[in-house]
Amino acid sequence: MLTTENHDRDLEGYKYVYPVISRRAGGLSVGINLNTNNACNWRCIYCQVPNLVRGAPPPVSLPDLNFELKSFLQKVLVGNYLREEVPEGMRRLNDIAFSGNGEPTSSPNFSDVVELLAQTRSDLPVDASVKTVLITNGSLIHQKDVQLGIAQLKTITGEVWFKVDSVTKEGVARINDSPFSLSKTSSNLETAASLCDTWIQTCVFDFDGLPPSEHEQNSYLKFLRDVALNAEVRGVLLYGVARKSYQPEAPRISRLDLSWLESFSKKILELGLAVKISH
Numbered sequence: 665m666l667t668t669e670n671h672d673r674d675l676e677g678y679k680y681v682y683p684v685i686s687r688r689a690g691g692l693s694v695g696i697n698l699n700t701n702n703a704c705n706w707r708c709i710y711c712q713v714p715n716l717v718r719g720a721p722p723p724v725s726l727p728d729l730n731f732e733l734k735s736f737l738q739k740v741l742v743g744n745y746l747r748e749e750v751p752e753g754m755r756r757l758n759d760i761a762f763s764g765n766g767e768p769t770s771s772p773n774f775s776d777v778v779e780l781l782a783q784t785r786s787d788l789p790v791d792a793s794v795k796t797v798l799i800t801n802g803s804l805i806h807q808k809d810v811q812l813g814i815a816q817l818k819t820i821t822g823e824v825w826f827k828v829d830s831v832t833k834e835g836v837a838r839i840n841d842s843p844f845s846l847s848k849t850s851s852n853l854e855t856a857a858s859l860c861d862t863w864i865q866t867c868v869f870d871f872d873g874l875p876p877s878e879h880e881q882n883s884y885l886k887f888l889r890d891v892a893l894n895a896e897v898r899g900v901l902l903y904g905v906a907r908k909s910y911q912p913e914a915p916r917i918s919r920l921d922l923s924w925l926e927s928f929s930k931k932i933l934e935l936g937l938a939v940k941i942s943h
């Protein structure tokens with residue numbers, strides 16, 4: 665039986681599709697991993713992808729993905745999968761999520777993949793209450809093909825979860841090992857929110873025993889006030905580090921107390937944005 669701890673992408677023996685039980689959502693999430701080569705254009709120090717490499721994935725085989733999606737969703741929707749594999753109280757399909765071993769929008773045929781998923785959802789059919797979530801670092805949303813995919817996502821109860829862990833050059837370099845441009849992040853966030861419901865997802869943790877500095881916190885809150893509010897994002901998903909990092913910095917990262925997240929979330933709420941905490 666599946667557990668909330670098991671995030672093994674090979675569980676069903678598929679290349680792209682895998683099941684995850686989400687304790688927070690209280691149901692089954694069907695994950696789609698487009699980055700089968702563990703390649704990402706970022707290298708977040710808390711990343712849980714083993715053998716992460718820099719780069720982009722190869723094109724997705726649409727026939728293979730079509731087969732995997734159809735056969736797995738059928739098992740869930742009309743077969744015995746939920747009864748046999750999912751613990752009681754969690755036996756519902758909560759969402760389908762692009763959440764894999766790298767940045768999903770770096771797939772060369774991202775918009776084709778979203779279109780295929782939309783067709784599959786309509787053919788089966790998958791109920792409109794089942795969300796389709798794109799978990800993204802947001803760095804490629806200026807690209808036309810990605811925008812096409814996100815616009816299509818909206819038609820299938822889509823949500824974009826846009827990663828913003830820091831809005832300072834030093835913070836992004838240290839946490840995401842990536843270059844940072846405030847204007848690019850702002851404009852990509854605005855584009856995402858104009859195309860589809862968008863949440864900001866932010867991971868917070870102790871680094872070398874210290875929480876995010878006052879400067880980091882204030883810069884982040886200013887970004888929310890100046891950019892996120894205007895872009896009408898739905899709110900902030902504030903995460904602690906629940907699972908072990910596979911990056912060399914892992915020993916320097918530890919969990920913040922829930923009280924830290926709660927107190928920081930109050931500052932976000934005061935700006936007029938919704939917050940969901942996941943500790």
Ligand code: SF4
Pocket residue numbers: 704705706707708710711712713764765766767800801
């Ligand atoms: S963006 Fe996601 S997949 Fe890429 S390094 Fe960061 S956490 Fe890992």
